[in-house]
Amino acid sequence: MKNIAVIGTGYVGLVSGAGISDFGHYVTCVDIIDSKITLLKKGQIPIYEPELKELVNRNVRAGRLNFTTKIEKTIKNSDVIFIAVGTPEGENGLADISAVEDVARTIGKNLSDYKVICTKSTVPIGTGEKICKIIDDAMLKPIKYDYVSNPEFLREGSAVNDFLRPDRVIIGVNSYKAFDIMKKVYSPLFINETPILHTNVATAEMIKYASNAFLALKISYVNEIANLCEEVGADIHQVTKAMGQDGRISKKFLHPGPGYGGSCFPKDTNAIASLSIEKSVKMHTVLAAIKTNNKQKLRMINKLDSLINGFNQKNIAILGLAFKPNTDDVRESASIDMIDGIIKGGGHVMAYDPIANDSMKKYFSNITYFDSWEDACSDVDAVVIMTEWNEFRAMDLKKLKSIMKSPFILDTRNILSISLLKKLNFKYDNVGRT
Ligand code: UDX
Secondary structure, three states, X not given: OOEEXXXXXXXXXHHHXXXXXXXXXXXXXXXXXXXXXXXXXXXXXXXXXXXXXXXXXXXXXXXXXXXXXXXXXXXXXXOEEEEOOOOOEOHHHOEOOHHHHHHHHHHHHOOOOOEEEEEOOOOOOOHXXXXXXXXXXXXXXXXXXXXXXXXXXXXXXXXXXXXXXXXXXXXXXXXXXXXXXXXXXXXXXXXXXXXXXXXXXXXXXXXXXHHHHHHHHHHHHHHHHHXXXXXXXXXXXXXXXXXXXXXXXXXOOOOOOOOOXXXXXXXXXXXXXXXXXXXXXXXXXXXXXXXXXXXXXXXHHHHHHHHHOOOOOOEEEEEOOOOOOOOOOOOOXXXXXXXXXXXXXXXXXXXXXXXXXXXXXXXXXXXXXXXXXXXXXXXXXXXXXXXXXXXXXXXXXXXXXXXXXXXXXXXXXXXXXXXHHHHOOOEXXXXXXX
């Protein structure tokens, strides 16, 4: 079993650290934020992620997982060091890797013997070389190490499952010794025959961006097809069902909606597009996907505007604030654009999300938040579904109609039954199904 350090206890670091300890290794998760480590030591989890608390507590109890702010000591005691700090979008759309660079410097200064240094954070292609240079410059005396790029493919809301049961593991490293060590880190997966791909560093970095940009492209494409369906009287669900039956296309990531959000797709598409421009091989497809996504978010506002004939002085319930279900993350969520549009149009927002109300308060403190959909929808002029939480799928539409002032509903996730909406005389709109 290996001694592993995971630096950064954000979303990626915490899930990875807990997951690796579940594989049987001894993991120390490090963060510079004292309050986070204190919370984690008490068995509390600073983010909402299904199954994470159980995973963390199980491994803490087994003595395989612990938390500290002492980075120097942890580096010295580890065989493998994972860098999993944040890389937010910086200026010009490129990722801001200053936190990764700081960690690399600290690792360099504290390197005492051979170690594998592995980046999990999503970093621009070419960052591997920069990190190695920083480590080399910071070292007090020359020490051998290997640098690995091991990108994560975790989806918020199902990150634990994605970590423990991945489709593939990418290990980008120019050394067989380090590849073998990394294979041991992931040995339960290796035994289960999960594909473990050995590439060079730049290829591993590219796989991450190429995958996310492709999925974003797929969503923007299907959103445009949905918009066209509306004009020609076609049904997007039947279209995507048939498309998905073609193995070359696959049925996944073919759901139309209000435009993708989250911490990855918007940031990663901007990063790869900016890189392509910098390298003079402009990616027109990715740039188009970004533009389409921004337009899709605006299209939802215009749909609502047309449905209810303007926002002025109207009370509008927004059901769902998170960028997708099972997370409290609202970053780049289409709900932000929707709320903004309603406020600019003179309307009032009644917001409800099963868990993301508090996250949205950081963006909008001046709208009204409720603790149930019934309260949010009471006496409103319209309801907009922005996130496909199960509790909205299961809403009693008869009851909904009875508590609303006017029966207008925009379903941007296509989760409500059209036949029932029709039967109950709702005035409704959706994406690609009218
Ligand atoms: C994504 C990638 O899936 C994951 O592999 C990567 O490591 C991180 O980025 P995440 O952002 O957590 O994960 O969520 P994901 O499930 O991919 O959804 C992203 C956005 O696309 C959401 O806003 C979602 O609503 C939207 N989406 C997704 C669609 O609109 N239609 C779809 O068919 C799928």
